[in-house]
Amino acid sequence: MSIEIGDDGIGISEDIAQSLFDPFVRGDKTRSHDGGSGLGLAITRKIVEKLNGKVYLDTKPKHGKTNFIIELPI
Template identity: 50%
Template sequence: MGIKAVFTISNQTENLQVQDVSKLFERFYRGDKARKEDGGSGIGLAITKRIIELHGGTIEADNKEDWLTFTIEVIVKE
């Protein structure tokens, strides 16, 4: 199993329009429809997830009471 490192990152959100936060990790998905002009492509979290998986880790998202939380787990020592 090994020793794991767990990182938790939270950000307060206003009116997140995503019912299933796992969709945030899909390529080209853009949760904030109002930000169409910023040039973002919607692939950042998909790339992040893939890099973490290549290192044997996981990333999950949770949205509770206007707080979006990402939890990353990676094995740091076998």
């Protein structure tokens, strides 16, 4: 099963995309006071991996600017 979550915002640069799933990494440095800790995607990756799945970022999807893709075994 595959789940795609995407948007058409400003996108995520390739240099940040490489570390985006690491703890405390935030994609938008200008939003330092919105209460986020940079843990959401790291936790998501751990949960998906515990379910024998994969989660990754597509920075060049056909539609939109960014797609997060979660693949889980059926």
